[in-house]
Amino acid sequence: MDALKASERDEMLERAMARHQYAGEALIEILHTAQQLYGFLSRPLLERIARGLKLPPSKVLGVATFYHLFRFAPRHPHSAVICLGTACYGAGACDLLAEAQHCANLDSERWTIETVRCAGACGLAPLVVLDDQPCARVSPDALAEFFRRTK
Numbered sequence: 001m002d003a004l005k006a007s008e009r010d011e012m013l014e015r016a017m018a019r020h021q022y023a024g025e026a027l028i029e030i031l032h033t034a035q036q037l038y039g040f041l042s043r044p045l046l047e048r049i050a051r052g053l054k055l056p057p058s059k060v061l062g063v064a065t066f067y068h069l070f071r072f073a074p075r076h077p078h079s080a081v082i083c084l085g086t087a088c089y090g091a092g093a094c095d096l097l098a099e100a101q102h103c104a105n106l107d108s109e110r111w112t113i114e115t116v117r118c119a120g121a122c123g124l125a126p127l128v129v130l131d132d133q134p135c136a137r138v139s140p141d142a143l144a145e146f147f148r149r150t151k
C-alpha cells in the first residue's frame with residue numbers, strides 16, 4: 001500500500017464509505033480499511049471518517065480506541081506485540097513487556113511495542129509476536145537477544 005499516492009488512498013477510502021452507503025454501522029470496517037490504506041489512524045483521518053459517516057467525532061474516537069488492533073501513530077520497521085492475557089500474564093508477560101520497553105527505548109526509531117489481551121494461543125504462554133512471527137514461551141533473555149540481533 002505504500003506505493004499508493006495520497007489522492008488514491010483518499011479515493012479508496014471514499015469508495016469504501018460509499019459502498020456502505022455512509023452508514024454508521026460500517027464504522028469498524030471503515031476504520032480497518034483506513035488503517036490498511038494509511039498505516040495508522042491519524043486525528044484528521046478519524047475526523048474525516050466521522051464527517052463521512054455522519055457520526056460524532058467522539059464516537060469514532062471511542063470505538064477506535066476501544067479496539068487494540070487500531071494504531072494511532074506510524075509503525076516502526078520492527079514490532080513486538082506482548083500478550084497480556086491471563087495465561088501469558090501468569091507466565092511472566094509483565095517481565096517481557098518491561099524488557100521490550102527497555103530494549104525499544106534504546107532504539108526508539110525502529111521499534112513499535114504493543115500489547116494484546118489474548119492472542120488466542122494460550123498454550124504457548126508467554127507469547128510474543130516479533131515482526132509478525134508468533135514466538136512461544138519467550139523468556140526475557142531470549143527477547144533481549146532478539147532485539148540485539150535484529151538490525
Ligand code: FES
Nearest residue numbers: 083085088119121
Ligand atoms: S493469554 Fe496470551 S495467548 Fe491467550
